[in-house]
Every structure is written in C-alpha cells, then in structure tokens.
Amino acid sequence: MVKEHTQIVHESSAKNQYFAAFVVNLLIIGFGVTLGWSGPNLVVLKSNKSPLLTGKVTEDEGSWIASLLCFGCLIGNVFFGYVTSKFGRKTPLTMMTVPIIISWLLILFAQNVIYLYVSRILNGFVGGGLFVIVPAFLSEIAIDRIRGLLGATLAVSCNVGILLEFIFGYYFNFYAPPKFVIALTTVCGVLLYFLPESPSxxxxxxxxxxxxxxxxxxxxxxxxxxxxxxxxxxxxxxxxxxxxxxxxxSNEHLMKWSDLWSGPGKKAMMIGIFFVLLNQCCGCVAMTYYTTDIFRESGSSLDENICTIIVGVIQLIGAYIATFLVDRAGRKFLYVVSTVGITLGLTTFGIFMMLKTNGYDVEIFNWIPIASFSFVIFIASWAVLSLPFLVIAEIMPEKLKNFGPSFCMIILWSLNFVIVKYMPLLKATLGMHGMMFLFAGYSIVSAVLIVLFMPETKGRSYDEIMKLLE
Structure with missing residues (x-):
C-alpha cells in the first residue's frame, strides 16, 4: 500500500519542480541574451551607425567588450560560490536581479565604451553566479527521474536567450534587448518570492x-x-x-583539502575540470561571440545575420532534443556523439576554408559554412554545451557541493576570457582553417577519453554515484 501510494505521489510530485525550474530559467534566458549580444551588436558598434556619442569602437575595444563578460563571470563564480554556502540558493538568486537591471540600464543609456565595459562586467558577474547556483538548486529540488531533464533546461533556456538576441539584432534596434531583459528580470524577481529555499x-x-x-x-x-x-x-x-x-x-561535514585528493572528491574534481575544459576548448562557445564575423569571412551564400539566426534556431533545437535524450540515452552516450560530431563538423568547415584561402574555386560549395557550423552547434548542444553543469552538480560529494562547481566555473570563465579575447589573434595566426582544425583535434581526443573513463550517472541516486567514484 505504501509503495503504491508513493508511486501515485511521485506521478504528480514534479509539478512545482517544473514551476521552480521555469522561474529560475527566466534569469538564464536573460543571460543567454547577454551571451548573444556581442555577435550582432559589435558589428553595429564598429560601424558608422554606432549609437555611442563617441562614435564607432575599434577592433581592440570590440574584443574587450566581448571578453569582459568572462572576467565578470570569474568574479561572480568566486563571490556567489561563497554567498550560496552562507545564504542558500533563493536569496542570492533574488539579489542578482539588481545588478542585472543596472547592467542593462547602462547599455540603454550608454554614451561611450566605458558604459559597455561596466555593463558587460556586471552581466558576467551575475552569469558566473547563475551557473554555480541554478544547477545545484535544480539538482537539489528534483526527484531522480526528472533530475536530468531539469538540469538540461539550463542549456535550453540559455539558447532561447541567444536566439532572441540574434533576432533582436536583425529585426530591432540596439535598445530592444535592454528593455526586454529588464522586464523579464522584474517578472522573475516577483516569482522568486513564491519559491521556498532548497530543502538540502x-x-x-x-x-x-x-x-x-x-x-x-x-x-x-x-x-x-x-x-x-x-x-x-x-x-x-x-x-x-x-x-x-x-x-x-563535529566539524567533519566541513570541506578539508584532503577531500580533493582522495576518494570520490578527487575523481569528481577531475571529471568536472575535464568537462569545463572541453566546453571551452572545442571552440563552440567562443565562436558564438563572433558568429556574424565568421560567416562574413567565410563568404557564405546567405546574409551573415540570417546565418546567425539559423545557427541560433539550430542550437536551441539541439539543446531541446538533449532534454529528452539525457534521461533516456544517458550522459556518456550523448557526450561521445557530441564530441565526435563536433570533430566532423569543424573538420569539414576547416577544409572548406583551407581550400578557399589557397585560391581554389569553392563558389558552388558556399552552403558548407552555414551547414557545417550549424551541425557543430546542433550536435554540441546535445552534451558539450548543455550537460557540464548538470554532470558537475550530480557528481560532487556533499562536502564539495559549493567549492567544486565554483572551482570548475572559475576555470571555465578564465578560459572563456582568454579564448574570446584572443580568438581574433588566433584566427590571424593560424587562419580560419587552422583554428578549426585545432578545435577539432581537441574534441576527438576528448571523445576517446570519455569512452575510456567517464562514469554514467543516468537514473542513479547520490549514494550510487558516490560508489561509482570510489
């Protein structure tokens, strides 16, 4: 009878978990707009149509506008990693609404590039906290059968925001995104009031x-x-x-340095670091900052802004598919498919650019840039771009629940800052094709390591996952 009753309760128990995921993902959608913002808007800011009173920005200023977001994320990781251990999940999420609104007001009323620098740092500060707190929060409130689904909504929501920004950039003016995100954040702040703190x-x-x-x-x-x-x-x-x-x-529940070098903690940290390195070094994240420029240089047969929107749609579809597959096919299978697919797509794009650079007539193949890049983003969204935060939240021992994800995110955003800031230099040094081959090489090596060493966490409880890592 108890077993039957428990089953009935579990059939309807996810309703409020879905509601909570919807609420916190409003903030993720807003940050997705931030991630996509530099793509279409840098083109405008570097042109004679720049909305700044001081005129158009330089190439170097544009790279700082793109990369300072990552610097802000790095600070946010450290700050919110500490704050969430003291004040939980709900309070920091509510606090975030203030700097989000301020950051977009700075863009709305920007007069020179300094306004944009400060705005990007503030937005990054919030984003760094979001990717520490939201995965942990969703993992803590979710029952086992939908934990993967709720965790995967993070990537879907982020991609919704990126796509919205690409659409804003093509169909609306420079001032539409700030107004949208400010309104969205206000709604989220109100709804957060109705959510209880995480029971854990x-x-x-x-x-x-x-x-x-x-x-x-x-x-x-x-x-x-x-x-x-x-x-x-x-x-x-x-x-x-x-x-x-x-x-x-006793104080045994407190983290000790020995927890990082032995038992489940050591393996969890190694896996977490591996996944954030893959997330950045496959090149997919950094390339989204320069999507419009990449299509312009590749000579795609379609308008570069239309290409950017197509990529945004495909990225969203890929992340949406991942939400259905993550608790069916498993994390490991999706990671293998994702990394191999990235390798094939980037290699194809690289070969096209190598032939074009060397003077071969590739006019009839001008559909390859949009097709291969779209495929890369689509298949990357199955795992490499969407699952690191879920997997890291799942595998961390209780003593490392705050430190582990924060440390991994510090590495992620530090790498993101370096790669985004110096991607124009990397492209100038290796050529577009050389850069694609470099990212493809890293991806295929990662695929081999995943096959050999990654544990599967699909459908497993916390205790079962800890036994896997022992």
Whole structure:
C-alpha cells in the first residue's frame, strides 16, 4: 500500500519542480541574451551607425567588450560560490536581479565604451553566479527521474536567450534587448518570492520545520497529515546525504583539502575540470561571440545575420532534443556523439576554408559554412554545451557541493576570457582553417577519453554515484 501510494505521489510530485525550474530559467534566458549580444551588436558598434556619442569602437575595444563578460563571470563564480554556502540558493538568486537591471540600464543609456565595459562586467558577474547556483538548486529540488531533464533546461533556456538576441539584432534596434531583459528580470524577481529555499540547504542549517515545508512544496505533498510517511522518508534521506547528525557532533561535514585528493572528491574534481575544459576548448562557445564575423569571412551564400539566426534556431533545437535524450540515452552516450560530431563538423568547415584561402574555386560549395557550423552547434548542444553543469552538480560529494562547481566555473570563465579575447589573434595566426582544425583535434581526443573513463550517472541516486567514484 505504501509503495503504491508513493508511486501515485511521485506521478504528480514534479509539478512545482517544473514551476521552480521555469522561474529560475527566466534569469538564464536573460543571460543567454547577454551571451548573444556581442555577435550582432559589435558589428553595429564598429560601424558608422554606432549609437555611442563617441562614435564607432575599434577592433581592440570590440574584443574587450566581448571578453569582459568572462572576467565578470570569474568574479561572480568566486563571490556567489561563497554567498550560496552562507545564504542558500533563493536569496542570492533574488539579489542578482539588481545588478542585472543596472547592467542593462547602462547599455540603454550608454554614451561611450566605458558604459559597455561596466555593463558587460556586471552581466558576467551575475552569469558566473547563475551557473554555480541554478544547477545545484535544480539538482537539489528534483526527484531522480526528472533530475536530468531539469538540469538540461539550463542549456535550453540559455539558447532561447541567444536566439532572441540574434533576432533582436536583425529585426530591432540596439535598445530592444535592454528593455526586454529588464522586464523579464522584474517578472522573475516577483516569482522568486513564491519559491521556498532548497530543502538540502535548510537541513544543513538545522531548520527542520522549514525543510519539511520546502519538501511539501517541491514534491507537491498537500495537507499536514497526508503523506507523512513519504515526507519522513525524504527528510531522513536528506539528513543522511547532508550528514546533519554528524554536523551536530563535529566539524567533519566541513570541506578539508584532503577531500580533493582522495576518494570520490578527487575523481569528481577531475571529471568536472575535464568537462569545463572541453566546453571551452572545442571552440563552440567562443565562436558564438563572433558568429556574424565568421560567416562574413567565410563568404557564405546567405546574409551573415540570417546565418546567425539559423545557427541560433539550430542550437536551441539541439539543446531541446538533449532534454529528452539525457534521461533516456544517458550522459556518456550523448557526450561521445557530441564530441565526435563536433570533430566532423569543424573538420569539414576547416577544409572548406583551407581550400578557399589557397585560391581554389569553392563558389558552388558556399552552403558548407552555414551547414557545417550549424551541425557543430546542433550536435554540441546535445552534451558539450548543455550537460557540464548538470554532470558537475550530480557528481560532487556533499562536502564539495559549493567549492567544486565554483572551482570548475572559475576555470571555465578564465578560459572563456582568454579564448574570446584572443580568438581574433588566433584566427590571424593560424587562419580560419587552422583554428578549426585545432578545435577539432581537441574534441576527438576528448571523445576517446570519455569512452575510456567517464562514469554514467543516468537514473542513479547520490549514494550510487558516490560508489561509482570510489
């Protein structure tokens, strides 16, 4: 009877989890607009149609506008990694709405490039925090059967924002994105008020009654006397996971440096670092900052702005497909397909650009740039671009739940800053084709390592994942 009752509850328990995912992903959509913003707007800012009172920006200023976002993300990782360990998930997410609105007001009223520099740093500061807090929050509130789905919504929402920005850049003016994100952030700030804190964090703080209410909300358990047995089972599970009984007796729940070099912690950190390196060194993220410029240089048969929108649509479709496959095909399978696909797509693009650079007539193949680049972004969205944050949140031992993702994100955004800032130099040094071959080489080596060493976490509980990493 209890088993049957539990099954019935679990059939309807995800309703509020989906609502919470929708709310926090409004912030991710806004950050997606930020990520896509430099693509179409740098072209405008570097032209005689620049909206700045000081006129058009230089090539070097344009690279700083693109890359300072990553610098802000680096600061945000460190700051929010600390804040979330002290104040939980809900409060920092609510706090973020203020700098988001300020950053877009700076663009709305920008008079010179300094306004844009400050705006990008502020937006990055928030983005760095989002990619630490949101994956952890969704992982903590989700039941096992939809944990992968909710985690994958991060990439879908980010891609929705990127696509919206590409559309804004083509069909609207420079001032449309700030107005949209400010309105979206305001709505999100209001809706966040109705979400309880993560039950895991509340248990860490020994707030048992609040944790019970949080579990009731996120698992849709109605009535104080109903589902009591299920509620207590969930409370005991979380207490065992967090180690709350040990907390009362000792400081063993606190992270020690030895946790990084032994047991599950060591393997989790190695896997996390590997995935953020792959996320950046495959080149897909950095290339989205310069999508319009890449298509302009490749001589695509379509208008570069239309190409950018097509890529945005395909990237969104790829991330959307990943949400259905992640809990069916598994993380490892998607990563293998994703890395091999990136290799094939970038190699094809690289061969086209090599032939064009060497003076061969490739006019009849001018469809290759848009086709190969779209394929790369599509297949990268299956795993390389969409799953690192989910997998890192899943595999981190409880003692490293705050430090581990923050450290991985510090590496990610540091790399992102360097690659985005110096991609124009890399392209000038190696040529477009050389750059594509370099990224393809890194991707295929990563595919081999994934086949050999990556554990599968699909459908596994926290305890099962920790046993895999021992």
């Amino acid at each position: 964090f509340l248990i860490e703080q020994n707030k048992s009654s609040e944790a019970e209410e949080s579990i009731r909300f996120y698992q849709n358990l109605k009535g104080k006397d109903n589902n009591y047995e299920l509620l207590q089972t969930e409370m005991n599970r979380l207490k065992n996971t967090v180690g709350v009984d040990d907390m009362k007796k």
